[in-house]
Amino acid sequence: MTCYQEITCPTCGSGNNIMKSGRSALGIQRYRCRNPGGGTKTFMPSYRYKALEPSVKTQAVDMAINGSGIRDTARVLKISKNTVMHLKTSSG
Numbered sequence: 001m002t003c004y005q006e007i008t009c010p011t012c013g014s015g016n017n018i019m020k021s022g023r024s025a026l027g028i029q030r031y032r033c034r035n036p037g038g039g040t041k042t043f044m045p046s047y048r049y050k051a052l053e054p055s056v057k058t059q060a061v062d063m064a065i066n067g068s069g070i071r072d073t074a075r076v077l078k079i080s081k082n083t084v085m086h087l088k089t090s091s092g
């Protein structure tokens with residue numbers, strides 16, 4: 001049995017019927033729920049900042065250093081504002 005990260009569907013909350021569905025532009029694995037009512041929407045696991053892709057983290061810190069706003073950084077890197085804020089406060 002392979003050990004892998006537990007993924008749960010943000011729509012129905014179940015983790016029993018999740019399948020992989022390609023990757024995002026940033027290389028983050030996307031998933032899709034196959035349960036009835038889960039629809040065909042893909043979703044990405046909500047990474048905590050520690051599990052953030054290293055390249056994204058670097059870019060976020062760079063943008064913060066260069067004076068980009070939290071909202072801009074979050075939008076460009078497609079990460080949450082909370083994550084940006086955390087990186088910003090922990091980078092100095």
Ligand SMILES: [Zn+2]
Pocket residue numbers: 009010011012013014033034035037038
């Ligand atoms: Zn679901």
